Amino acid sequence: MSTYVKNDFTVSSNKNYLDLELIYNYLHDEAYWSKGIPLRLVEKSIQNSIYFGVFAGDPEKGKSKQVGFGRIITASSTFAYLADVFILNEFRGLGLGKSLLFKL
Numbered sequence: 043m044s045t046y047v048k049n050d051f052t053v054s055s056n057k058n059y060l061d062l063e064l065i066y067n068y069l070h071d072e073a074y075w076s077k078g079i080p081l082r083l084v085e086k087s088i089q090n091s092i093y094f095g096v097f098a099g100d101p102e103k104g105k106s107k108q109v110g111f112g113r114i115i116t117a118s119s120t121f122a123y124l125a126d127v128f129i130l131n132e133f134r135g136l137g138l139g140k141s142l143l144f145k146l
Contacts, residue, residue, distance in 0.1 A: 045102070052097045052106065053142055059101035060093070061108040068111070068128055076126070087126070091115050096129065096142050109133040112142050 045054040066084045069076040095101075096110030112127035129138045 050098060051109075051136075051138060051141065052100050052102075053094055054097065054101060055092065055094050056101070057088075057093070059097065059106070059108070060088070060095050060111070062088075064108050065111050065126075068130070069126060073126070073128060088113065091125070094142060096133075096138050098133065110138055110142055 045052060045056065062085065065088070066079075066081050069079050069084055070081075071077070091113035093111070093113040095108050096112075097106040098109050099106035110127075110129040110133065113125050114122050115125055116122040124143075127139070127142065129142070
């Protein structure tokens with residue numbers, strides 16, 4: 043697991059911190075590339091990827107809200123594909139996408 047804290051935001055690969063409902067709702071309802079995706083596919087994609095959540099606050103202290111997500115599909119040797127990256131609209135423009143990508 044990896045955790046990176048910058049200002050009042052945290053990027054973490056701890057699966058226990060992920061808000062599956064938020065991730066699913068965004069991918070199912072908002073993301074043009076995955077509209078209508080079934081929950082079981084979102085769950086399976088997370089299980090079979092390297093993933094990171096972006097949080098307002100510190101999830102380790104129990105006071106946080108997930109505001110972004112991204113995952114990597116990889117062979118762990120020759121390629122990596124960045125997928126399902128998003129930052130919620132109200133948190134865009136704060137450099138969180140860059141923090142997420144540099145962590146990935």
